Amino acid sequence: MPSNVIVGCSATKLTASERALFSELQPWGIILFARNISSPVQVTALIEDCKKAMQRTQLMVFIDQEGGRVSRLPNTHWRIPPSPTVFATMFQQDAELAKRACLLNAMLTGLELKALGINANCAPMLDVPQKNASSIISERALGQNPQSVIALGKQIVNGLKHVGVAPVIKHMPGHGRATSDSHLALVQVNASIDDLQAWDFMPFNAFNNEAMAMTAHIVFQQIDPDLPATVSPVVINTIVRGLIGFDGLIMTDDINMHALSGTVSSRAQQAFGAGCDIVLHCSGKLDEMASLLPIASCIEGKTLQRTIAAQNIAFEDMSDISAADIEKELAHLMRTAS
DSSP, rough: EEEEEEOOOOSSSSSHHHHHHHHHOEEEEEEOOOOSSSSSHHHHHHHHHHHHHHHSOEEEEEEEEETTTOOSSSSTSSSSOHHHHHHHHHHHHHHHHHHHHHHHHHHHHHHHTTTTOOOOOOOOOOOOTTTTHHHHHHHHOOOSSSSHHHHHHHHHHHHHHTTTEEEEEETOOTTTTTOTTTTSSSSOOOOOHHHHHHHHHHEEEETTTSSSEEEEEEETTTOSSSSOOGGHHHHIIIIIISSOOOOOOESSTTTSSSTTTHHHHHHHHHHHHHHHHEEEOOOOOHHHTTTTTTTTOOOOHHHHOOOOOOHHHHTTTTTTOOOHHHHHHHHHHHHHHH
């Protein structure tokens, strides 16, 4: 049985040590980054090697392919999808054209991923930036207000699912007030629950029936002043499960980010204790992944139901959908909007 972790690989090929660890750890999925990607043949071979190490015929394979600055597939072999901000700008001029273009782009992105064996995309980002938000959010946002983010987010979710790629909405319950990068430091947000509900939580309320969501490494001072959302039972249970009403799979953002403290294993323990279903560890560092062995456990119960719901999207065969017509219409819409 798979365990409740997602891990990375160190390079473009598995090492013997990684094969041995993956065989023992049995992660639910892997996540790929630029360091793991050089060509289509290589990516497919890497994924197949991971499956072989785990003795599985199917595997959840994640990537961050939002478009723009967050595009893991290099332009040596792949299209760099437009930044989400491009569709946000289009939406201000022509909402229907923007939604159609956004849908087609998501479908095309999904087909590009699916062709490689990648079946889960950590997108869309549903954070609504404030005026003083860090560029880590504002340069990736689907709009400057909840309504735009919801409208375009739905196109991304629907487009990915249409071609058999499972979306991961992020960063729940909202990263838009962050004035610094949680990859580098712990972010503190002092907004009231009323203000958060009226702005930050709105997109996540609108998507509370989706299969997967990723947490935010942010301290919401008026909800839990001591712990970042990822490791806060109050945020996960009272806000995400309760107020927002999300009953899908909750995976952490990368537990290696500097916003969290303690060892990798202690962070994982805290996240599971808070109520997260799956812990995400991205660095590909063998010793850190090995430290998860005593912490990770076989997926069961409610988490098992949630993983099955995600797999039902990700494992669907969509090989009969052609990218050519989608690409042609998308190119026409992008020219029309420019």
